[in-house]
Amino acid sequence: MPSWALKLGSLCITLLVVAGSYDYAKLHLKNAAAPLQPPVDGGSGPLTPPAGVSPTPLPPLVGVRGNRTRPPSTPAPFLNLQPGVQATALPAVTLTHVS
Amino acid sequence: MDPQLFIWLVARTTGMASYAALCIAILSGIALRTSVLDWLAKNRPLRALHDWTTWLWIPLGAGHVVALLLDKTAQIDPLDVVVPFQVPYGPLQIGLGTLSLDLLVIITVTSWLRRRMNDELWRWIHRTSYVMFVLLFLHAYSSGTDFNAPAVSAITWAAAGGIALLGASRIVFGRLPE
Structure with a gap:
């Protein structure tokens, strides 16, 4: 077999691979x-914040006008429930804070 | 495709392909000193093939190294390409690849400078090709991502086994009878 055929064959085999x-x-x-399973990060934990960075404090969950007390609510009308289901004696949530 | 993902694919592809090219190079080199491939070609075309395979594995090997240098997950430094066992993870596995690359460069450069070298010295350096291949195989076995794939493993082991058998025959029996 001539050398060019051997070269061509080796090239084809390599390209095939x-x-x-x-x-x-x-x-x-x-x-x-x-x-081998190289580490993805530089070694820090997934939830560790970078150095020098502090988490932003969340705003207080209080209305701007102050902490309102919930006004007394009227008792809800009695419901016809399935047997085994009891109505609660807690007052119904009928009012929400006004933003 | 994500560039880092493409680089990762290139690293794996060139690793496997450079192994194949080096197998052809070593097989053709052994064939020059045995008669096992006399049915295929005479020594002159086999010698031309052996020299030609250098231009197959050089770009593939370089592609493998460059891709790993660019891969942020692999964390390979340029110095790790030359100095073995310095990688923070898998130092032995990757160091074997570095050693095989170092030997391969020495073998190739001395082959290009053969006419200016002592012939006996060149032969002994060139015989380290067997050591280089063993290091390369161990590198592939211990760190190759795809080595445990059935097809890849079968081809890799078969090539290594054939080269080992021919190399042992060459060492023990010299030129094999026709």
Whole structure:
């Protein structure tokens, strides 16, 4: 066999391996059984904030006009419930804070 | 496609392909000193093939190294390409690849400078190709992401086994009879 045929054959084999390897790697992006599993981060925890950064305090869940007391609500009308279901004696939530 | 994902695919692809190219290089080199491929071609075309395979594995090997340098997950530094066992994770596995690359560069450069070298020295350096291949195989076995895939594993083991058998035959028996 001439040398050009051997060279062409080796080139074809190599290109075949390149194409096959790329296709295989594309279909198998992750391999949990791979012997090496490098760390994704630089070692910090997933919820650890960067140094020098403090979490922003949340605003108080209170109305701007002050803490209002809930006005007494009128008792809700009695409901016809299924057997085994009891109505509660707690006052019904009929009013909400006005923003 | 995410650039980092593409780089990761290139690293894996070039790793496998450069292994294949190096197998062809070593097989053709062994064939020059045995008669196992006499049915395929005479020594002159085999020698041309052996020299030609250098231009197959160099771009593939370079692509493998460059892709790993660019891969942010791999965390390979430029110095790790030359100095083995310095990587923060898998130092042995990746260091084997570094060692094989170092040997491969020495073998290739000395081959290009063969005419200016002592012939015996060149032969002994070139014989380290067997050591280089063993290191390369161990690198692939211990760190290759795709090595445990059935097809990849079968082809890799088969190539390594064939080269090991021919290499052992060459060492023990010299030129094999026709």
